[in-house]
Ligand code: B12
């Protein structure tokens with residue numbers, strides 16, 4: 001049996017924009033992935049803890065609140081502290097180009113912005129896991 | 131290979147990896163290794179129709195199970211989409227209060243094509259949590275129709291959750307429910323119709339032949355307001371005590387082990403048959419003949435059976 005790709009979709013912080021996260025979660029399910037959605041208003045600590053217990057391959061964060069420059073580094077840092085750096089971090093949302101560059105340098109694997117076609121996202125995830 | 135010592139110490143990364151191994155069947159030795167360390171946890175099943183409030187109830191009862199420094203493992207099973215093979219596992223949304231508790235381990239599982247409400251591997255995943263020292267293992271599954279029988283085969287106490295809205299669905303489920311529910315919960319007690327449903331279920335239970343000394347309690351809860359939760363937890367605990375004192379826990383666990391072993395024997399025999407006994411080429415030839423009505427299916431079966439018996 002082909003290994004199932006498991007991914008956690010997280011909405012960290014006080015960001016109430018959950019449309020994108022839900023669209024992505026549904027698209028990934030339809031692509032055959034097992035998607036764990038933890039809901040709105042998550043602490044970074046909860047997201048990392050859930051990702052560990054669920055043994056996901058990827059954490060995908062959806063951030064449209066402008067808090068990406070604090071949340072992404074925090075998640076990366078927590079993963080390091082918990083010896084879970086094997087979990088890949090990607091994301092999407094309202095994130096300016098110059099911030100994306102900085103985030104990629106810190107270790108975020110990829111960031112998608114509004115308009116990114118979901119089939120491209122699916123294709124990308126398959127390409128980094130297999 | 132998974133480090134048994136770390137598993138027994140309940141290291142969360144190790145538990146999580148071991149569960150993945152068991153789910154994917156990639157480390158057959160693992161279950162052998164852990165089995166001697168299992169049998170200590172008490173298994174509670176929570177089943178019922180989608181949206182009944184099962185996850186919300188788990189979120190409400192687990193803090194009470196954690197009292198006196200106990201550990202709780204939760205397995206939340208959701209269906210795999212038959213079309214894509216993917217799954218959206220959303221039970222954690224309702225279990226936020228538990229997410230950061232040191233003594234809780236939550237794992238979401240997709241059914242991956244198993245027909246019962248329970249993923250075929252759920253039983254083995256529960257063994258991992260058992261070996262990791264969980265005092266209670268709570269298994270949430272969607273139950274519709276007869277499949278909740280599946281969960282009762284794993285759990286010591288099975289709680290069936292219904293809501294006033296379940297109405298018609300309940301009629302179809304009744305036989306199954308009465309069969310497996312050690313405790314019946316009518317959740318969403320804040321909605322109208324809850325009391326009527328309780329009454330209905332009481333009648334249904336009364337009609338059933340009583341050959342047990344456990345009179346299946348029917349409780350009303352409002353999970354999101356924490357109402358009726360103390361009573362639910364104390365009822366679960368008294369069912370546990372009842373099973374322990376009457377000696378039924380041992381009898382039932384032996385029955386479950388027997389069932390499990392029989393299941394595994396059948397699986398083993400089946401795969402052996404298909405791999406070694408039945409010559410697929412020869413079978414194909416015979417099927418061609420049967421298609422042309424030159425031989426009968428019964429003849430084919432007899433030919434194959436000759437090799438086995
Ligand atoms: C709809 C919307 C709302 C709705 C949200 C409804 C909901 N439940 O989601 C409502 C009306 C509630 C709302 C409220 C607010 N909003 Co608003 N909202 C929008 C709007 C118009 C569209 C967002 C959307 O749903 N897009 C559709 C989805 C599918 O796209 P998406 O989320 O971007 O996702 C795509 C990609 O980004 C990517 N992606 C996203 N997440 C992920 C995750 C992963 C893992 C991956 C791989 C990919 C990925 O893939 C998706 C598909 O392409 C945007 C403007 C815009 N054009 O984006 C503003 C916007 C996001 N909102 C904004 C603001 C300011 C607010 C408010 C603060 C307004 C206010 N002052 O009250 C509030 C805050 C609400 C809150 N509690 O957080 C600003 C944010 C500015 C910023 N970050 O600097 C925006 C950009 C508008 C603007 N130009 O000012 N909003």
Ligand SMILES: Nc1nc2c(ncn2[C@@H]2O[C@H](COP(=O)(O)OP(=O)(O)O)[C@@H](O)[C@H]2O)c(=O)[nH]1
Pocket residue numbers: 179180181182183184185186187221224317318319320321351352353354355
């Ligand atoms: N009114 C009311 N809503 C509830 C109650 N318990 C759960 N819910 C809501 O019912 C919905 C489904 O709950 P969930 O726990 O996910 O159900 P599950 O599918 O059985 O696990 C959620 O929106 C809950 O907030 C309750 O006691 N009363």
Ligand SMILES: [Mg+2]
Pocket residue numbers: 184185186220221270
């Ligand atoms: Mg649920």
